[in-house]
Amino acid sequence: MGQKVNPIGFRTGIMLDWNSRWYAPKREFADLLMEDLKIRKYVSKKYKFAGIPKVEIERTRDEVRVVMHAARPGVLIGRKGQQVEQLQDELQQLVGRRINIKIEEIKRPELQAHLVAEDIAEQLGKRTAFRRTMKRALEQTMEAGAKGIKIQLAGRLGGSEMARREKQIAGSMPLSTLRAKIDYGFVEAMTAQGHVGIQVWINQGEFEDQTDGADAQEGQAPKKPKRTYKR
Structure with a gap:
């Protein structure tokens, strides 16, 4: 599990x-x-x-x-x-x-997971098709410059009698990599059939290296020349 x-x-x-x-x-x-x-x-x-x-x-x-x-x-x-x-x-x-x-x-709200989840919840409240809403959110976030996004909905999707989960993924989503900047948001949508849980993960890239301000390539030590051996 x-x-x-x-x-x-x-x-x-x-x-x-x-x-x-x-x-x-x-x-x-x-x-x-x-x-x-x-x-x-x-x-x-x-x-x-x-x-x-x-x-x-x-x-x-x-x-x-x-x-x-x-x-x-x-x-x-x-x-x-x-x-x-x-x-x-x-x-x-x-x-x-x-x-x-x-x-x-916030200059780019499409890269904030909580705001993306709120937008999906608002669309579901207007009885929009959930798959179309998820696809639209994926496209907007990827066009804004995200490295990856995952959306998961749970509840009575599409008015079905039994609750289920559906998810869509685009790009890369390394959840176990600490240097990856992953934003997470959770919102509940109030629909006529009941509550629908919305989870959003957005990969915003990697955290910038904490250096003294110098470029990473400039900060590297110069390579030593190969040592020559005399016969």
Whole structure:
């Protein structure tokens, strides 16, 4: 029986950084962890159509810094930044701490697994054929420059009486290779026949080597000339 591991959790601490970056004593850790969960749930529920796959949280002694990666930042910012100020006040009332919000735009949402899964869920909610939806998502992601993508749907697909799973793969998907940058997303689609689980894996290439800034070829040591032996 195959054991499935979340690709993001598999690489966190080795190739990826944590989404929550702070330190707390043992007696305060659980409360701060629940605060992070409240912030993420509130943001994802209120701004469902802004396309927010990731929320990073950093804590200092004075404030909580929330970095939101959004495909449509205009929905979050609003006219003259009024939405940001309103969200900041609401989060401060929610957790009782000073909040500092920063928004970063996602330039290529087709390469974000969570956003691809959300798009598939939206299409399934409109009663679109699931195979056509999967094929369209595969083509768009590969055209955006991905090295590979895998999509798996589970549930009463096509209105069938018995639930089943179907998947489609394009390109390469090395799930056991740590240097491969694999993004993973999971979303549930609410259909008339029931919930359909959507899992998306996207191979974004390999992590860049952490060098001093010099090119890898320039950083290599020059080859020594072959040693000559005298007879």
